[in-house]
Amino acid sequence: MCVRACPLEINIPGFIRSLREGRVSDAYAIIREKSCLPSICGRICSAPCEVACVLNEEAAPIGIRALERYAADFGKGKLAKKQRLLYGGKKVAVIGSGPAGLSAAADLAQRGYQVTVYEAFDKPGGILRYGIPEFRVPKKTLDHEIDQIKALGVTIETNFLIGHTATLEEIRQKFSAVLLATGAGIPKFMDLPGTSLGGVYYGEEFLMRVNRAKSTFFSRGVPKLPLGQKIAVIGSGNTALDCARTGVRLGRQVTLIFRRLEEDMYVAEEERQYAKEEGIQFASLVKPVEILPDSNNFVRGLKCVRMDFADRDGSGNWEVAELPDSEFNLDVDTVVIAVGHNPNSLVGEGTPSLKINDDGTMQVRDNDSMTSIPGVFSAGNVRTNAGPVVEAMASGKKAAEDIDRYLRG
Amino acid sequence: MPFKIINKLVLADQVKRIDIIAPNIARRINPGQFVSVAPEEDDEHIPLTVTAYDLIKGSIMLIFPEVGHTTKKLGAMHIHEEIYSVLGPLGRSARIGKEGLVVCIATGIRIAQILPICRAFRDKGNRIIGVIGAKTKRSLMLEPQMRLACDKLYIATNDGSYERRGQATDILGEVLEKNRIDCVYAIGSVEMMRAVCAMTGQKNIKTLVKLNPVMTDCMGMCGSCRVKVGGKMVLACIEGPEFNGFDVDFDDLEIRMNAYEENAQWGNLPSEHKTGNGGPKTLTKFLSGILKG
Ligand SMILES: Cc1cc2nc3c(=O)[nH]c(=O)nc-3n(C[C@H](O)[C@H](O)[C@H](O)COP(=O)(O)OP(=O)(O)OC[C@H]3O[C@@H](n4cnc5c(N)ncnc54)[C@H](O)[C@@H]3O)c2cc1C
Ligand SMILES: Cc1cc2nc3c(=O)[nH]c(=O)nc-3n(C[C@H](O)[C@H](O)[C@H](O)COP(=O)(O)OP(=O)(O)OC[C@H]3O[C@@H](n4cnc5c(N)ncnc54)[C@H](O)[C@@H]3O)c2cc1C
Ligand code: FES
Numbered sequence: 001m002c003v004r005a006c007p008l009e010i011n012i013p014g015f016i017r018s019l020r021e022g023r024v025s026d027a028y029a030i031i032r033e034k035s036c037l038p039s040i041c042g043r044i045c046s047a048p049c050e051v052a053c054v055l056n057e058e059a060a061p062i063g064i065r066a067l068e069r070y071a072a073d074f075g076k077g078k079l080a081k082k083q084r085l086l087y088g089g090k091k092v093a094v095i096g097s098g099p100a101g102l103s104a105a106a107d108l109a110q111r112g113y114q115v116t117v118y119e120a121f122d123k124p125g126g127i128l129r130y131g132i133p134e135f136r137v138p139k140k141t142l143d144h145e146i147d148q149i150k151a152l153g154v155t156i157e158t159n160f161l162i163g164h165t166a167t168l169e170e171i172r173q174k175f176s177a178v179l180l181a182t183g184a185g186i187p188k189f190m191d192l193p194g195t196s197l198g199g200v201y202y203g204e205e206f207l208m209r210v211n212r213a214k215s216t217f218f219s220r221g222v223p224k225l226p227l228g229q230k231i232a233v234i235g236s237g238n239t240a241l242d243c244a245r246t247g248v249r250l251g252r253q254v255t256l257i258f259r260r261l262e263e264d265m266y267v268a269e270e271e272r273q274y275a276k277e278e279g280i281q282f283a284s285l286v287k288p289v290e291i292l293p294d295s296n297n298f299v300r301g302l303k304c305v306r307m308d309f310a311d312r313d314g315s316g317n318w319e320v321a322e323l324p325d326s327e328f329n330l331d332v333d334t335v336v337i338a339v340g341h342n343p344n345s346l347v348g349e350g351t352p353s354l355k356i357n358d359d360g361t362m363q364v365r366d367n368d369s370m371t372s373i374p375g376v377f378s379a380g381n382v383r384t385n386a387g388p389v390v391e392a393m394a395s396g397k398k399a400a401e402d403i404d405r406y407l408r409g
Numbered sequence: 410m411p412f413k414i415i416n417k418l419v420l421a422d423q424v425k426r427i428d429i430i431a432p433n434i435a436r437r438i439n440p441g442q443f444v445s446v447a448p449e450e451d452d453e454h455i456p457l458t459v460t461a462y463d464l465i466k467g468s469i470m471l472i473f474p475e476v477g478h479t480t481k482k483l484g485a486m487h488i489h490e491e492i493y494s495v496l497g498p499l500g501r502s503a504r505i506g507k508e509g510l511v512v513c514i515a516t517g518i519r520i521a522q523i524l525p526i527c528r529a530f531r532d533k534g535n536r537i538i539g540v541i542g543a544k545t546k547r548s549l550m551l552e553p554q555m556r557l558a559c560d561k562l563y564i565a566t567n568d569g570s571y572e573r574r575g576q577a578t579d580i581l582g583e584v585l586e587k588n589r590i591d592c593v594y595a596i597g598s599v600e601m602m603r604a605v606c607a608m609t610g611q612k613n614i615k616t617l618v619k620l621n622p623v624m625t626d627c628m629g630m631c632g633s634c635r636v637k638v639g640g641k642m643v644l645a646c647i648e649g650p651e652f653n654g655f656d657v658d659f660d661d662l663e664i665r666m667n668a669y670e671e672n673a674q675w676g677n678l679p680s681e682h683k684t685g686n687g688g689p690k691t692l693t694k695f696l697s698g699i700l701k702g
Contacts, residue, residue, distance in 0.1 A: 120628055122447065122454075122494040130626075159496045161628060165433050185630040189642050195635075196661050198668030202632035205625050212451060226669060297664045346629055346647065 002064060005052035007394035008041075010034045012049055012064055019067060028075030031068060035393065036106040036149055037099060039076070039141045040128060042069025046268055046388035076144075089114050090407050093175040095162045095347060098126020099389050100380025101181035102149055103396035104403075109152040111404050117154060118171070120161040126183055128389075130208045131239070133246045163349040168376070177375050177403045180362060181396060182347050184381035188340040190234070194291030195337065199228055199299035203239045203338030210246050228333030232257055232302050234288055235338035236265040241272070243336045244280045255281045255330065257288060259307055259320060283330075287322065291335055302330040343382045361385050369399040370406070377403055412492040415468055421543075421550035424474045424518065425484045426460075432467030434459070434497045440529035441503030441619065441651055444469065445627040447494040448482045454494065455479045456624045456646070458522040469497075472521035472550070499627050500650050504617065505529040509536070509591035512584055513559065514605060516542040516577050519596040520551050522619060526594055527558040535592075536560050538584055542577030546570040578604045590614050595654065596621075599663045606654040616654035620645050620662060623669045637661040 002012045011030050018027035031038045045065050053061030092108050094101045097119040105115045123129055125142050150156065162168055162182075172178055187202040194200065209225050231247045233240050236258035247254040256275070258265065262284045265272060276282070285307040294300035306326035309318045343361045348354035355363040355372035362371055362378040369377040379399035380392040416428035434444060438459050447454045461470040475484040486492065503526055511530050515523035520541050530537055539559030543549035544567050556562050563580045564572040573580060578601060584590070585608060595605040596619045609616040625631040627646045634645040637658035643649070 120496065121626075122450075122496075130630075159494050160433070161496060161499070164498055165437065165496075187630075187632040189632070189635070195642070196637065196664050196668075198664065198670075200668075205631035205633045208625055208631050212453070297667060344630065 001052045001054050002049035005048045007048070007390045008034045008397070010049075010068075015071060016062070016064070016067060019071060024071055024075035026075075027071040031071060036103050037128075037145050037389075037393065038068060038072035040099070040137055040145060041390060041393075042066070042072045043137055043141075044132060045390050048390070073141075090176040091116070091174070092177045092179065092403060092407075093118060093171050094179045094181060095168075095171070096126060096181040096183055096380070096382075097121075097124035097146075097156060098181060098183045098380060098392065099128060100183070100392040100396035100399075101126065101179065102146070103393040104179050104181060104379055104400040105154045106149045106152055107397055107400035108403060109149075109154045111400070113404075113407075115154045116175070117156045118160045118162055119156060119158045122158050124156050124158065127185065130211050131185070131204065131242070133207060133211060133242055133249075135245070135249065136242065163347045163351075168347060168351040168354065168373075172373065172376060176407055177377065179369075179396075179399055179403060180347055180371065180376065180378040180382060181380040181392075181399075182344040182382045183392075184341040184343040184385055186342040186344050186360075187337075188342055190337050190339050192288060192291060192337075194293060194299075197291055197293050197297055197299050199226065199334045200291060201225065201334070201336050203233075203235065203243045203336055204341075206243050206336050207239070207246065210250070227252065228299070229253060230332040231255070231334045231336060232288075232330055232332040233336045233338060234258070235340070236260055236267070237338065237340065238267055238271075239341075240336075240338035241265075241267050241275055243338050245275055245278060247336070248278045248280060252334075253281075254279075255283055255332065257283045257286050257302075257304065257330075259285065259287050261285065285320070288335075289327070292329065299333050299335055302332050302335060304328060304330055341381075341386060343385050345382060359385060369395070369402045375406065377406075412495045414486055414488050414490055414492065415466065417486075417488050420472060422545075422547045423476075424472065424548070424550055426470060426472045427483070427486070428463070428466075428468045428470050429492060429495060430466070430468050431495050431497075434495065435462040435464055435467050435469050438462050438469065438498040439502030440505060440525040442498040442500050443627075443650070444471070444495050444497030445499060445624070446471070446479075446483065446492060446496075448479065448486060449493050452482065452493070453479045454496070454625070454627065456499070456621075456627050458525070459498065460521045460524055469495075472518075474518050496627065500646060501648065503529060503594075503619075503651050505533055507533050507535065508615070510538065510588060511535045512538045512540060512581065512590050512593045514540040514577055514581055514593065515596040516598065516601055517544070517548070519619075519621075520549075520555065522596045523594065524551055524554055524558060526596075526619075527555065530594075531558055538588070538590075539563065540565070540577050540580050540584065542566070542580075543571075544568065577601070578608070581605060582608060585609070585612060585614070592617070593654075594618075599659055599666060602654065602657075603659040606657075606659070610655060617651055618654040618657060619651045620649055620657065622650075622662065622665050636665060 015027040015030040047065045049064045050061040091114045094105045094117045097117050109115045187204045230253045232255050233244045244254045244256045286304045288304050290303040292301040306323045307320045310321040345356045377399045379395040413430045418426045443456045443458045445454045457471045459469045473480045475481045513527045537559045539562040542565040565577045592615045594617045602618045622634045622645050625633040629647040635642045639656040
């Protein structure tokens, strides 16, 4: 069951058996066959396999994610270079070095292509680097995984923003195929009065600043952004939870505000429990309506209304609706908004032939990852808009297959 | 790719100019575009306008005053040292058309940003009146270059130590009275651009402004550069930094620009969150914070 649930099709019973027999490096090798970022997945995967676990009916599922983390952290050895099959050394460019781009790059390199990854940031990793905080994915672990991928012969070119430093068209001409894996890193704006005030941040900025400051705390250490003592985080996804948990680690008092029920949050149960243990207050069924300014135009408080389930038209359809006269002011001085992302299709700037859907996702052919430009493929969150790491990786692997098929004709 | 500093000059009081080797950027840069620079690994990335470029050397020229952590660090770097990260060109290029008589107005450090705009307007065959202002003669920079780029140049210093005493906007008022102006391009503080737009609005003159909101990643992934333009929130790093002056909500911009002035609000925070003077106490506190996590 679990193997079918895993988008990467990792041989889960196989590696667990190896672990049970004490062969940790064998377990690692089994995972490694399918996944090029095992210690990342072992930490933050949404673990669809655990949901599908056969033991679920009787008791709790096996902690597959934790086992994977163990195997990856303790079983890792030097990555043996696989024998390379050379298809005339064709060159492939991968744009974006998030999980989708990296998996595709690793797969393509293993198939004997010359792969160059272009990344706009100064370091590769995508959201794993600048979004997810250090305490969930240590930068050292990430560096190690990326070194392994580089060892396969992948070149990573940072500080290179496709669409600006070079256009997609130029890259297309230099390479036999191009993969767009630019992710979905653009924050969704929230339509709320007061979002311009001082002390209001979007989750991406908050995490990015903390992440960039933290990675060498000896030289600098402090994120350069003004923070109050009481933070309200708006949102119920992974980003919101990460912002909240980061806030706690900065010594702040954090309230997480969201419109739905706690059980309906889009996060792994485990993460939610951690957050509770860390002392984050959960304000479920609350909707913010206005950020209140003080005389300096900084945040003074957050005006909210309570929500509840209501059967408004009597049809038995219970929906979340505002409770009348339930307005209250939350006493906070910083607000972090993390209500979702839009796909990053800015790579198409200056290349009108690249077709983009109305919601910003990349248009692709059915059953294939190719976009409207022949030889240009896309994978990861830029295609799906949102989704867990494993799906981005699986989509990267699928794109690698499609590219391989395309290049072999 | 190494971004080597090949030239470094002091232009005015505390203002430095550096030339950096960055052939990929020099090849594609347009007037009005900027780069995002981090002097060393894990430093803050800051946006800086490319004032000029040299295709033969493959270099770009940046001009900045040493005001904060990052610019001080950048200013302390020597010739032949390598800058860790330079990303660009970023932002949209300036909309330079054949307008006729154009006024380019800028104050202080923003003169470095208006220079490439003046040159581009001139190359398109426009006539240009330059108006620049500075606090004192000592902080005035790029005067010769501006004189070459403009057909006529007016200078104002706030303390009267050079040419006219007063504000650049005073001169603009007179220029607008005496000439039939087709277009005004303004780069300056929020108050200055607001004043310019008020003046040109009366006469219905096309006005372009270049905004400098605080930016973090400079490529549309964080939202810190959001500004209200035409009643909508837009990202200045993607859709700007140049906008039509009459569309910009300057009150909102003022709030955004002020939002990062730490001391304005949380001056009484525990010491760990004041930047700059990270004493040993700060470090220990911060470390323990991380170890807990
Ligand atoms: C805070 C946070 C927490 C999360 N937590 C979890 C979790 O616990 N579990 C889980 O399963 N998922 C989680 N996710 C989701 C997961 O991170 C994403 O699914 C995954 O990172 C998507 O990968 P990607 O490769 O598609 O894109 P990204 O990781 O976004 O990578 C895209 C890369 O492309 C680069 N790029 C973009 N445009 C260009 C360009 N024009 N030129 C060059 N480079 C460019 C970007 O800089 C970026 O590095 C979380 C996401 C966030 C934001
Ligand atoms: C599109 C764009 C182009 C720019 N071009 C130039 C340029 O060519 N030359 C130049 O000197 N500066 C330019 N700036 C401003 C430059 O980014 C800031 O001066 C820089 O971020 C200061 O960094 P710091 O770490 O040295 O100072 P900080 O410690 O961050 O701040 C020091 C002082 O600078 C002010 N400041 C911080 N960020 C900005 C900002 N974005 N705009 C204005 N003031 C700011 C702060 O309010 C503070 O008073 C530009 C900004 C943008 C958005
Ligand atoms: S600077 Fe990050 S979105 Fe513009």
